[in-house]
Amino acid sequence: MPQHRLTIQESLTQLPGAAGERYVELFKHGTLSVELYAPRGGDPQQPHTRDEVYVVVQGSGYFRNGDTRHRFAPGDLLFVPAGVVHRFEDFTADLAVWVIFYGPEGGENPR
Numbered sequence: 001m002p003q004h005r006l007t008i009q010e011s012l013t014q015l016p017g018a019a020g021e022r023y024v025e026l027f028k029h030g031t032l033s034v035e036l037y038a039p040r041g042g043d044p045q046q047p048h049t050r051d052e053v054y055v056v057v058q059g060s061g062y063f064r065n066g067d068t069r070h071r072f073a074p075g076d077l078l079f080v081p082a083g084v085v086h087r088f089e090d091f092t093a094d095l096a097v098w099v100i101f102y103g104p105e106g107g108e109n110p111r
Contacts, residue, residue, distance in 0.1 A: 008057050011036040012096060023099065035099040043087040051107045054078040055098040061091025082107030 006026050014024045015038050027034040037054075054063075060073045065086045072078060072088075080086045083106070088095060 006034065006036075006098075008036075008096060012038065016040070031102050031104065033101040035101070036096060037099045038096040039088060039091070040093065043089070043091070045087050047083050047085050048080070048101065049082055049105050050101045051082050051103050052080050053100040053102075054080070055100070057096045057098060059092045059095030059097075061095065062089045063087075064089055081109070 011024065011026055014026075015036065016022060017024060022039045023035045023037040025033055025035045031050075054077070056072050056074050056076045056078070058074055060071070062069055063072045063078055063086070065078065065080055066084045069089070082103075088097075
């Protein structure tokens with residue numbers, strides 16, 4: 001049975017991964033996937049094939065989402081459509097975000 005409760009403290013103990021991964025998938029149900037992402041030093045992300053939502057748990061900085069760049073802080077929710085270039089920039093060393101992927105490949109509203 002999948003775990004129905006995730007805590008930031010327990011989840012952070014799984015990072016970095018054995019090969020230095022900055023993220024860990026913690027829950028999967030249908031098209032829903034929940035990960036914890038904690039980049040250290042830089043954010044090398046490439047566009048993803050599905051829509052995603054970030055919920056900032058800790059840390060602050062700037063978020064690049066397509067052509068826009070804005071500040072973020074704990075508690076913020078950030079949406080990125082599938083295929084859009086995005087990354088965290090100039091962020092604090094303690095950055096940790098829940099990542100929620102959902103829906104079909106290409107996103108719910110393909111471009």
